Structures are given as structure tokens and as C-alpha cells.
Amino acid sequence: MTEASRTRKSRSAAARIRVGIGGWTFEPWRGPFYPAGLTQKRELEYASRKLTSIEINGTFYGTQRATSFEKWHDETPEDFVFSLKAPRFATHRRVLGEAGDSIERFFASGVLALKNKLGPINWQFATTKQFDAEDFDAFLSLLPKKVDGRAIRHAVEVRHESFRHPEFVSLLREHEVAVVVAGDSEHPQIADVTAPFVYARIMGTVESEDLGYSDQALDAWASRAKAWAAGEAPDDLETIAHSAKKVTARDVYLYVISGYKVRNPAAGMALIERIGHAPG
Template sequence: MIRVGVGGWVFEPWRGTFYPEGLPQKRELEHAGRIFTTLEINGTYYGSQKPESFRRWHDEVPEGFVFTLKAPRFATNRKRLSEAGPSITRFLDSGILELKDKLGPINWQFLPTKRFEPDDFAAFLALLPPEHGGRRLRHAVELRHESFRDPALIAMTRERGIAVVTAGDSEHPQIADATADFAYVRIMGTRPEEPEGYPAADLDRWAERARALAGGDAPADLDCVAAGTPQATGPRDVFLFVISGHKPANPAAAQALLRRVG
């Protein structure tokens, strides 16, 4: 399944544009949940959330909707990633399982200054459990330093079935290699002069890429690191987020993509 959404749902410029005039703020997630098929929760990156918050979020969106979570910065913004175990455990025990079947992938985002140190990064990946509390977990790593464009990184993530976030239309290095049974894409190129954030041709292109990823292919116009190695993994879920760029236009771009991918 191809899921499309935006980052978060609380943003004042969306009120009166994406959100209907007069809609109470407490109903904004409910509204976004009817429009999109996924949302990336950003608040979990900055601090712990309460179990009752996860329960409320679960109840405010329809069946079939899936959240993704940005993992806490305390786990990834550190010199020695191998020492992140306690932070990872606290996060997993913070109530995320209250999302139940609406819990999607967890995005472990790294600072642009964080370099690839193979042994330490392999130790970090080993700390990410494939399941917690009887529920399967899906992990993705968002790597924003050029040093991660290394075949060794592809091998270690593929071995553990951990996705590498594909950055689109951004200054971050692009790593589109298939390493898991799902794809996680964040595109950041919306512009204020475009009513739908992107020109129609660019939206068509991203929709085509999403369909290729869902079919298990690596689109030829996305940049893979391990050139010459097999990329197809079979059908995959795709999580595609319109992030950053000209943020006021991101909901329009995401809706345009949803229309294209059905």
C-alpha cells in the first residue's frame, strides 16, 4: 500500500486553508486522518509523550490509518551510538504500543553532522528490536551525512531489514537502496509559487516512483549506493511524506499525490 501524508498536524498557517475555517484545534487530527493515510509524529523526537496521548491519537483517526514516529533525539544525537540502549528502551516503553495496529515505522533521524562509523552504527542497529510487547516493529534510519553513502551501510541495514529513508528534493544525500520490506520517503521541495506545492509534472514523477517502490523496484532516477547489487525485494508498503520546503503548501502536495496513487 502507498501511504501519503505530512509531518505533524498542528501548524497555524494550515488553519483556514487545509483546515476549514472555524474547525476547533482539538479536531484537527480527526480532519487530517480523514484526508491522509499516514502522518509522521514529530513530538516524539523532542520529548516523551504520555500513553494517554497515544491512545487518544489512535482513537481520533479511522481504521486503516497508520502513524509513523520520529524516535527521540536523545537516542541518535550522541557521540557513541552503541550507548543508546537505555534511551531506546525508555522510548519503546513510553506508550507507543497504545497506537496498536496504527503504529507504523519508527524513523531514527540523525543530525547532518553525524558521520558513518561502521562499527558503532552496526552496534546501534543491533539495539533496535524487531518486536516489542508482542508487536512487530519496523525501523527506518534517516542519514543526512554524505559518509553514509557507503555499501557497508546498505549491507548492514539490509541484513536487519531496516529501511534507509530516501530524501527527495533536498540538500541531504539520497540513498534509495531497497533494504527492507517497506520504503520510507521524505520529499522537501514544495515551493510558494506552486498552488499544489510542486508542478504537476513533478507530482506525476513522484507518484510514478512511489508505484515503482511499492512494486519492489528501484526507480532508475533515484540514487542508489550499492550499484550493481539486486534492488528488488518484492512488493513493499510505501510511506511518502511531504516535509519541510514551503510548509504551508505541504497538505496540498500530499493530497495531489494521493489522487495520483489512488
């Protein structure tokens, strides 16, 4: 049994820590991550048994076929989860409140074919997009809490300093939408918990470390993930607004993204090993 499988088996449905990477098709992973002789069509099958989640990036650039989502569902373990980057047509626009049609088309495109393996949707905004409370509230109001009876989780990835504002955090809490925690990144970090789950993207892997991160850095991110899952807040990440609300347990989605990408799968597997038995 792999370390990822043992980790999955040890957790209850109450609180899950899922660790993954962005996508699964990357030629430099063939050798360092994918074993020699593994065919490309089996790479998702392999990756999904070493990690517990994958963030799909292709949905950001264009519509995927429903048959693709069905195939991805069938190739992965029962308790595996995909997060999806939402289409840029919805987020990269001047007036966010006019994104309704793009949002509806996205959910009608076949994403629900992932069934129980559909995790959070990451709505990523351009680095130039600034915070406008009224327009952002209108956008958040467009995000469906359910589609065809299935609950949908939403996270927003904002990358402009203007979002480091208590009003932004308040809006997210009102709509129960998570803010993507940018770790080891040039993007502004907002580590406030605003939803019943946490979504983090860490971007600091380097070539000089065999596991992408130093042991100390891996231990730190594993500790943060376990704190979030336990309903606590890491004391070494900066927040914008205080919250008195206590949560007993929450799901955590942590993705090793960007940085020295060749090392990202190794970093993800090392984090899974360190996290071990998640709370719940």
C-alpha cells in the same frame, strides 16, 4: 467518500502506499487546509481523513504520554498509520552503541497504545554524524524487531555524505532497516531499498505552486512510489549498492516535509489522487 478513503479501500494488505505530512498542528494550515470554524482539537480527525499517514515529530523532542497515543489512535480511521520520529537522546550521541537505555525507554513510554496504527520509527541523525561501521552496526543491533509481540519497523535518516557507502547499505540490509530517502533536499540521497518497506521524505514544496509541486514533479513522485510498491526501483534516483534480491510487493511511506510547509497537505492529497490504485 474522500479521495483518501477511496485509495485506502482499493488496496489490499499486501502492499500499501501511504502519503502524509509531518504533524497536524500548524497555524498557517488553518484556512488553506483546515476549514474555517474547525476547532483545533478536531484537526487530527480532519487531517487523518484527507491523508493516509502522519509523521509525529513531538516524540523526537520529548516523551509523550501514553494517554496521548491512545487519544490519537481513537481519533483516526481504522486503517490510518502514524510514523514516529525516535527520541534525539538515542541518536544525537557520540557512541551510538550506548543508546540501549534510551531506546528501551522510548518503547516503554506508551507508543504501543497506537496498536495497529503504529507505523515505522524514524531514527534521525544529526547532519554532523558521520558513518562509523562498527558503531552503527552496534546501534542497529539495539533496535527491537518486536516489542510485546508487535513487529516494529525501523528507518534511519542519515544526513552526512559519509553514509553514501556500500558498507552502510549492506548493514541496513542485514538488519532489515530502511534508509530514509531524502527527496528534493540538500541532504544526501540514498535510494537503495534495504528493508521490506520504503520510507521517503520529500522536501521541495514551493509557494509558487498551488499544490506545492508542479504537475510534473507530482507525477514523478507518484510514479516512484508505485514502482517501490511493485517491488521495483525507480530508475531516476541514485543508489549506492546493487541488490539482486527481488521483492514482489512492499509498503511505501511517503511524507511531504519541510519546503514551503503551507502547501504540504495539498501536495500530499495531490499525490494520493495520482497514486490511485496501489499494487497489491
